[in-house]
Amino acid sequence: MQVKNYPGVALIGLLAGVFLFGCQLQQEKPTSAQIETMGMKAMQQADASAERKLMSWSAQNMPVAQRELGLLYQTRPGQRAQSLMLFEQAARGGDVDAAYQLGEMLRVGVVGVTAAPAAAATWYEMAARQHHARAALMLGMLYKNGDGVARDDAQAAQWLKVASDLGNPHAMFLLSYIYRDGRGVAQDSAQARHLLEEAAEHEYPPAIQELAMTVQLGDALSPKDERRAGYLLKEAAEHRHNNWNRF
Amino acid sequence: MKLNLVMLAAMTAAGLVGCGGDYTPPPAVAEGTTVTLALMETTDIHANVMSYNYYSLAEDTSLGLERTSTLVTAARAENPNNVLLDDGDVIQGTLLGDMQAVTKPIACTDTMAVHKVMNAMKYDGGGFGNHEFNYGLPLLSQITNTDFGIPGVAKPSGTCGAPAFPLVLTNVTGVASNKPIVQPYTLLPRTFTATKPDGSKVDVKLNIGIMSFVPPQILDWDQKNLAGKVAVTGVQEAAKQYVPEMRTKGADLVVALSHGGLDPSAYSPKMENGSYHLTSTGIDALLIGHSHLIFPKGKETGAPALDPSFAAFPASAKIDAVNGFVNGVPTVMAQSWGRRLGIIKMTLVFTGGKWVVQQDKTSVESRGFKYTDGTTIVKADPAIAPIVASEHAATIAYAKQPLGVSTDFEMSAYFSLVGDVSAIQLVNQAQLDYVKKFIAASTDATIASYKNIPVISCSAPFKAGRNGPSDFTDVAPGASAAAPVGLQVRNPGDLYLYSNNNLQAVKIKGSDLKAWLETAAKQFGQIDPAKTTEQDLVPSYGTIYNYDVFYAENNALTYQIDVTKPVGSRIVNLTYLGKAVADGDDFIVATNDYRAGGGGAVPGIDGSKTIIKSPDANQTVVSNYLTAQGAASGKVTLAGNGSARSWSFVKVATAGPVILRSAPGHLALAKSSGITAVTAEGALDASGFAKYAIDLSK
Numbered sequence: 001m002q003v004k005n006y007p008g009v010a011l012i013g014l015l016a017g018v019f020l021f022g023c024q025l026q027q028e029k030p031t032s033a034q035i036e037t038m039g040m041k042a043m044q045q046a047d048a049s050a051e052r053k054l055m056s057w058s059a060q061n062m063p064v065a066q067r068e069l070g071l072l073y074q075t076r077p078g079q080r081a082q083s084l085m086l087f088e089q090a091a092r093g094g095d096v097d098a099a100y101q102l103g104e105m106l107r108v109g110v111v112g113v114t115a116a117p118a119a120a121a122t123w124y125e126m127a128a129r130q131h132h133a134r135a136a137l138m139l140g141m142l143y144k145n146g147d148g149v150a151r152d153d154a155q156a157a158q159w160l161k162v163a164s165d166l167g168n169p170h171a172m173f174l175l176s177y178i179y180r181d182g183r184g185v186a187q188d189s190a191q192a193r194h195l196l197e198e199a200a201e202h203e204y205p206p207a208i209q210e211l212a213m214t215v216q217l218g219d220a221l222s223p224k225d226e227r228r229a230g231y232l233l234k235e236a237a238e239h240r241h242n243n244w245n246r247f
Numbered sequence: 248m249k250l251n252l253v254m255l256a257a258m259t260a261a262g263l264v265g266c267g268g269d270y271t272p273p274p275a276v277a278e279g280t281t282v283t284l285a286l287m288e289t290t291d292i293h294a295n296v297m298s299y300n301y302y303s304l305a306e307d308t309s310l311g312l313e314r315t316s317t318l319v320t321a322a323r324a325e326n327p328n329n330v331l332l333d334d335g336d337v338i339q340g341t342l343l344g345d346m347q348a349v350t351k352p353i354a355c356t357d358t359m360a361v362h363k364v365m366n367a368m369k370y371d372g373g374g375f376g377n378h379e380f381n382y383g384l385p386l387l388s389q390i391t392n393t394d395f396g397i398p399g400v401a402k403p404s405g406t407c408g409a410p411a412f413p414l415v416l417t418n419v420t421g422v423a424s425n426k427p428i429v430q431p432y433t434l435l436p437r438t439f440t441a442t443k444p445d446g447s448k449v450d451v452k453l454n455i456g457i458m459s460f461v462p463p464q465i466l467d468w469d470q471k472n473l474a475g476k477v478a479v480t481g482v483q484e485a486a487k488q489y490v491p492e493m494r495t496k497g498a499d500l501v502v503a504l505s506h507g508g509l510d511p512s513a514y515s516p517k518m519e520n521g522s523y524h525l526t527s528t529g530i531d532a533l534l535i536g537h538s539h540l541i542f543p544k545g546k547e548t549g550a551p552a553l554d555p556s557f558a559a560f561p562a563s564a565k566i567d568a569v570n571g572f573v574n575g576v577p578t579v580m581a582q583s584w585g586r587r588l589g590i591i592k593m594t595l596v597f598t599g600g601k602w603v604v605q606q607d608k609t610s611v612e613s614r615g616f617k618y619t620d621g622t623t624i625v626k627a628d629p630a631i632a633p634i635v636a637s638e639h640a641a642t643i644a645y646a647k648q649p650l651g652v653s654t655d656f657e658m659s660a661y662f663s664l665v666g667d668v669s670a671i672q673l674v675n676q677a678q679l680d681y682v683k684k685f686i687a688a689s690t691d692a693t694i695a696s697y698k699n700i701p702v703i704s705c706s707a708p709f710k711a712g713r714n715g716p717s718d719f720t721d722v723a724p725g726a727s728a729a730a731p732v733g734l735q736v737r738n739p740g741d742l743y744l745y746s747n748n749n750l751q752a753v754k755i756k757g758s759d760l761k762a763w764l765e766t767a768a769k770q771f772g773q774i775d776p777a778k779t780t781e782q783d784l785v786p787s788y789g790t791i792y793n794y795d796v797f798y799a800e801n802n803a804l805t806y807q808i809d810v811t812k813p814v815g816s817r818i819v820n821l822t823y824l825g826k827a828v829a830d831g832d833d834f835i836v837a838t839n840d841y842r843a844g845g846g847g848a849v850p851g852i853d854g855s856k857t858i859i860k861s862p863d864a865n866q867t868v869v870s871n872y873l874t875a876q877g878a879a880s881g882k883v884t885l886a887g888n889g890s891a892r893s894w895s896f897v898k899v900a901t902a903g904p905v906i907l908r909s910a911p912g913h914l915a916l917a918k919s920s921g922i923t924a925v926t927a928e929g930a931l932d933a934s935g936f937a938k939y940a941i942d943l944s945k
Binding site for chain 1: 293300302303309339340377378381422425463464466467468469470475477478479480481483484514515516517539554555556583692693696713714745746747748749789790792840841842844845846848851853854855860861862864
């Protein structure tokens with residue numbers, strides 16, 4: 001447990017710690033958490049010095065800094081090109097989230113720039129192969145819908161499974177239907193229900209609703225449980241304020 | 248590394264200004280003295296004060312602070328040395344909370360009902376949750392009587408009704424002030440009874456330090472309320488900043504109220520459930536919440552199994568979900584809605600001039616309403632209900648208040664599966680109106696560029712026989728042009744059943760629309776015209792919420808369903824503005840988050856085509872639309888809002904009877920509404936549904 005020092009000793013220890021931290025900032029590479037903290041400062045507080053710090057770190061080829069700067073530029077329509085370039089640099093430098101962000105920007109397109117789902121698929125795949133859950137989800141949906149890639153139910157199921165295994169509830173939910181209907185996988189009702197439960201547990205709103213509807217009536221896999229259905233819907237209603245743009 | 252002494256001196260001075268003045272040495276305590284105390288936690292109360300469900304307007308004894316209070320009384324009797332703390336998400340979640348914050352915001356002089364009860368329960372301290380920001384900063388400032396120091400967010404002058412206990416928030420700062428918007432921590436000085444080494448009792452003074460953390464995602468979820476006004480620090484950075492300061496000021500215990508679950512993956516200041524990473528910052532106890540789970544596993548007979556998410560943690564994470572330790576730190580989560588009380592009981596020994604926690608004498612419990620014997624639910628504390636009696640009654644009365652609009656037609660779902668749209672068209676009109684205005688007003692160049700794409704809407708008969716013959720939407724029974732009926736506040740909830748849905752819109756192609764309609768048409772059985780025996784038009788109502796009915800302004804979108812064809816090839820004559828819909832045509836569809844996010848497995852509608860995610864509930868959208876109609880004309884009408892039948896059956900004569908099961912006694916309504924396919928009301932089936940004869944040739 002906590003070992004307590006006399007206050008004076010604690011103070012000196014604290015100050016020494018702060019001092020060392022300051023020196024390290026000058027001489028050693030910042031950690032990812034430190035760069036992200038700077039990114040949050042730049043984004044949340046429109047802090048120009050934090051943005052300059054990110055620029056300087058980006059110029060030193062730090063992928064996390066390039067990604068954080070890319071995220072900042074992403075919010076400014078005029079800096080789309082720079083944002084894309086930074087994400088690409090970061091992705092090539094090994095930053096997985098940057099590869100995903102690149103996929104997101106390319107997939108949808110904006111005014112004057114057509115959507116490029118095929119190009120997006122490449123970046124999603126790069127990120128998905130390095131265990132980025134949302135990238136795997138997006139890639140799975142591209143295969144599911146034949147969007148930018150040839151429609152392929154088996155590939156869709158496989159990538160959704162990657163995302164699901166990494167804890168993405170949206171993928172769990174889509175995969176539950178895929179098992180229910182046996183599309184690209186062997187039909188498996190029990191696995192379908194397990195995934196629906198998991199997706200609801202992880203608060204994917206459509207999954208909570210689907211599960212509530214299911215247990216309200218009950219079926220061979222889930223007993224009828226009206227109280228549980230009521231709780232699920234209550235939970236979903238309460239959390240809609242924070243789940244509206246979360247997934 | 249060589250120390251820069253000038254710099255160190257400067258920092259020491261700065262540190263002393265901040266924290267040196269308050270410290271007073273503890274009174275002499277005999278070495279070996281022990282004190283046992285309990286830290287009690289509630290979390291995610293979500294405005295569940297009474298054991299009551301405002302949606303069903305019925306008692307619900309499984310939740311509510313009036314019963315938590317009974318748990319607290321018992322726990323205090325067991326543990327005379329105690330503090331009661333709350334981990335946030337207090338004010339929002341029930342109609343009571345919405346009413347006091349939005350519908351009829353309370354005055355500065357008033358106190359939120361939930362806070363009144365918490366004051367009566369004598370809480371010692373509280374933190375914040377993400378939902379505290381749902382109603383915006385000005386209201387939060389008022390009901391906590393706190394000046395956040397944020398430009399443009401003025402607290403009403405004078406002392407506003409607020410918690411009588413201190414609130415803390417450690418990782419949120421004002422953008423302009425760069426200072427915490429609420430005190431980042433506080434020390435609760437408490438006098439506890441301790442035991443001297445000789446066994447005699449002695450009073451000792453302990454300082455219990457509390458801090459509180461919210462997920463950084465509040466800036467996404469409540470963007471509208473918070474962007475540019477507040478900044479959020481990662482939980483670990485914030486803890487590392489303040490824990491040493493609290494120690495310096497004399498905290499004997501440091502307790503983190505962390506409104507976030509346990510995620511042992513690598514730390515990032517952006518992570519939502521960062522509580523795990525507080526365990527390495529020097530805290531003594533961790534009170535968590537946000538994910539509404541029970542941690543550790545309940546001790547009562549028949550307690551629910553441990554949540555699978557806890558069982559899935561790697562052993563290296565050192566999470567003991569049976570005894571309640573995370574990385575060696577005692578940790579509790581008390582579920583939600585007041586259903587549990589977290590109790591961390593710890594013993595400290597005065598050793599070497601300070602209080603040292605004895606880990607082997609620490610026990611953790613997440614105690615529920617049935618803790619006594621596994622079956623008996625604790626009684627409500629009779630002191631609670633009188634405190635909020637008027638607020639409780641006002642909330643129930645509110646649901647029955649006039650909405651300010653009347654209807655000249657009965658809005659029902661009895662015959663919505665044979666073409667009646669009287670309970671659906673208004674929902675579609677409201678959703679469509681919302682999306683058109685959203686696009687017109689959008690400052691996002693991409694969204695704005697969609698303004699020439701047709702907007703259509705879909706909604707389903709949600710309440711249409713799923714739960715038996717009495718489970719049908721029927722608003723304003725008997726309403727007519729001669730005798731219009733005034734709508735009540737609760738009626739939008741009858742028209743749009745699911746209060747959890749948020750409005751969303753998807754951008755799709757004509758081919759997607761056809762596939763969508765085919766999916767909806769799966770609700771019909773395949774009718775064999777040659778069969779002479781009885782055939783069910785709708786064999787089951789189990790997934791009737793997937794029967795999406797589409798609508799465009801002026802009924803410009805129409806389609807027919809051929810129920811004699813197999814699933815997947817039933818939609819014919821799909822036209823928009825009189826022209827056949829082509830596969831490549833663009834449409835924007837107003838719908839809900841369930842459908843847009845993949846619910847019902849409509850091909851291609853899986854979240855990838857969503858262009859608008861609204862924070863507004865479909866139910867609210869319907870309510871606002873009705874209120875606007877009321878303000879404009881005082882009424883909604885059958886001609887304008889209930890008779891645009893966008894779909895019909897392909898006509899076919901059948902050799903035998905085709906039936907629709909619905910609530911008995913409504914043949915006259917079908918006839919007066921012009922639903923000509925309904926020709927007769929037959930006998931009741933075993934479940935009590937009447938079997939209406941359907942003539943598909945009409």
